[in-house]
Amino acid sequence: MSANNLVSINNLTVEFKTELGSVTALKDVSFDLPRNCITAVVGESGSGKSVTSNSIMRLLPDSAQTSGEIILYPQKSEPISITSLAEKDPRLRSLRGGLVSMVFQEPMTALSPVHRIGDQVAEAVLCHREVSKEAAWSEAASMLEQVGLTDVQQKMRMYPFEFSGGMRQRVIIAMALICHPQLLICDEPTTALDVTIQAEILVLIKSLQQKLQNSVLFITHDLGVVAQVADRVVVMYDGQVLEVGDVKQILKNPQHPYTCHLLASMPGAERRTTKESKQKNWAAGAALGGGTALATAEDGRQVREFVR
Amino acid sequence: MKKYILRRVLGMVPTLAVISVLVFIVIQLPEGDIVTSTVGQLEATGVDMSDDRIESLRAQYYLDQPLPIQYLYWIGNFITGDMGFSYLYAQPVNELVWERLGYTLLISIGALLFTWLLALPIGIYSAVRQYSTADYAFTTVGLIGLATPNFLIALILMYLGYNWFGLSFGGLFSPEYINAPWSWARFTDLLAHLWIPVIVIGTSGMAITMRLMRANLLDELEKPYVTTARAKGVPPLKLLLKYPVRIAINPFISTIGLLLPTLISGEAIVAVVLNLPTTGPLLIQSLITQDMYLAGSLIMLLSVLTVIGMLLSDLLLAWVDPRIRYERT
Incomplete structure (x- = not known):
């Protein structure tokens, strides 16, 4: 497992304690980040993308309660269980900015x-x-x-x-x-930029990844961006992972109704959407909110299926 | 930047000219002048003044000239460094003011350092540990300090000092050193007296400084650049001081300039209670007795210091904050 994966996230659940009770931001999230690969996490606002990436960096506020495990397998040293590091552990400081680093959404601030x-x-x-x-x-x-x-x-x-x-x-x-991190997290790095600059930055991130051979976790809500940069895709909704797979599989033949829904919501999606997946969209609208379970599809992809 | 400073300094000239006219009008407003009050007092003690004496006195103070000429004499002398003669103290104003200004400066800077050295770290702590027990405790103590009048704190300290240590804290020197020449012993005597006014005056600014620092820092702690620095692996204490504190402290640095005018007018009541040889009581006395040259000079000095203080504030702010610096060059 550790041979090909740089990070494994296992059953990660994050709750925020607020004055109005606790809010569950992540429910039992599990996926892996392979080495030398750009993994995109897609999902709408509030789907838990940023909470996932902030958990890897341990940047969540104190009100967050985490269970589950995130394990980092650095190239030349012992695996680190990120979720169990104490805040004062020197390994946490060498992790932040050293092994794992982050590009943020708002370059202006x-x-x-x-x-x-x-x-x-x-x-x-x-x-x-x-x-x-x-x-x-x-x-x-x-x-x-x-x-x-x-x-x-x-x-x-x-x-x-x-x-x-x-x-x-x-x-x-x-x-x-600059410190040659093994994992670069990009949290919507192009959202605040205009379209031409966006394209330049995406090309830059992609070419640097190819040069440095590191892993990139790319968070976005834009499937156009996913198509441009990603090798693998994790689709999230409401704090859960719905579908994990190769970028071509997911974009061409989405298994989960919500993914079809996302694809169809893109401008110009009509041309690409088949009748079949349109029907799936309608099903998705009806199915969201039902109980779900992860199942493994015939081609090895993991797909969360709705149980009605 | 040099151009900017030059422009600002030149801009001060018309401002001060207008202020000087106003000051002159204000000190002319009350009925009578030095000569009438002199004559009145002398006659009350039984000395009879001849009309010739009175006229020559008037001529000496240019009081026989029309008002605009009187103004020109006054301001001309002020600019050349002659602030006139204080009737009340029977001394040139220059001799009266500068030594007191020195002591006032000493006390003000001492009080400022006292306030900042205590209030800023407490403010930082309160922000980082928001809503902790210590945060509430500091806030409570600070607010009590803010709500208690300074002269009351002064009286309490004097009382405690007298009762516990048998010391008299009035003034800045023990009686034997008041008119002594400067020596090491006189200097240590000054330090032994200085801490009382420093604490009394410093306490008043404590609460507001503490609360402002806390509020400023709470704003900054939320900013994305703090997260960036954390994600970069900067150690916690260094991160706190280098980024959010560095920015939250800017407004305080810029208020240093605004302290200049308070050198003359500030803390007069405390100075009276503690019998301090500062400028505050001098200003009050001069206004009560219509000591025209003394009052006019002090108010004029106050205005000059205010205008210079404003410039200093702007320059300090530009110095600590590059965003402001670059807008102006």
Whole structure:
């Protein structure tokens, strides 16, 4: 199991305690992230995509109660059970930004407004390796060049508010990749960007993944984006995993009614949607909310089936 | 940036000109002047003033000239550094003001440091441990400090000091050092007296500083850049101080400039109660006795310090916050 998978999520359940009672954000979520592969998690708002990724980084607020297990199998060291690490465990700090790092949705606010770009990128190096400040800065410079910035020396002395959204997202990607993480989590990295920049960033993430041979967990609600970047797809709804499979299988021949529904909701989907899957859509509308169980389909995919 | 500072300094000139006219009008408003009150007092003690004496006195203070000329004499002398003569203290205003201003500055800076060194860390703690028992306790103590008038705290401290230690805390020096030349012993004597006014004045700002720091920091802790830094693996304490605290503290740094005007007018009641040789009581006395040059000079100094303080605040804010710095250059 650990040979091909970098991360296994087993029966992860997350509840948030609020004043109005507890809210279950994730129900018994299980899936694996294979090595050297881009896995996309798709689902609508509130389906638990970000809670899943924040659980891997242990960035959930204190009000969250987690059960189940997330295990990371690093390439050259012992497996780490992320869910059982204490908050003060040094392994947690080396995990954050070292083994696993994250690209956020809002490039406009994800960088500190009062620190220089170079300082913020180089800090990631200084947090994880014993190097001099100069060495960290020169490493930051070469990383920023790799993500497609020009005049790097000058830009490193600038502040985030002097950068466009696309440039900031490149900076954040550089910051995330500078310590060569084995897993890069991208939490809707292109949602806040305009369409042309979106395409550039997607190409960048994909090409960097091919170059660095790491795993990427790509969170999005946009199936167009999934088709562009992903190798595998996890479909989530209401805190549950509905369907896991290869990107081509899922997009061409979705097994779960909700997935059909999602596909059909895309603009221009009419042309691609067959009569059959349209009927499935209607069934999906009626079936959502029923009891479900994961079943393994004939081609080895896992599909959650509704039990009515 | 240099251009910006120059522009701001030049912009201060018309502001101060207008203020000086207003100050002059205000000090002219009450009936009578120095000479009438002098003559009145002298006559009350039985000295008879001849009309010639009175006229020569008037001429000495330019009181026989029309008002605009009087104004020009006054402001001209003020600019060249001669603030006139205080009738009340029978001393040049220059001699009266500068030493007191020095002590006021000392007490104000001491009080500010006292407030910040205590209130800022407490504010940070209250924000990070929001709604904890300690948070509530600090808030309660802070609010009591805010609600208690300063002079009352001063009286209580003096009473306790006298009862417990047999010390008299009035003034900034023990009697034997008041007119002594500067020496190490006089300096340590000053320090022994200084802490009372520093605590009394510092306590008043404590609650507001604490609550503001807490509120500012709570806002910043929610910001995505904090999560980014956490995800990057920055150690918790370094993260707190380098990112959210660094930004939440900006408004405080910018208020340093606004403290300048309070050097003259602030804490007058505490100064009276504690018998401090600061400018506050001086201003009150001069206004009561219509000591025109002293009052005018103090109010004018107050205005100059206010305007300079505003500039200083803006510059400090630009210095700590690049977003503001770049808008202005």
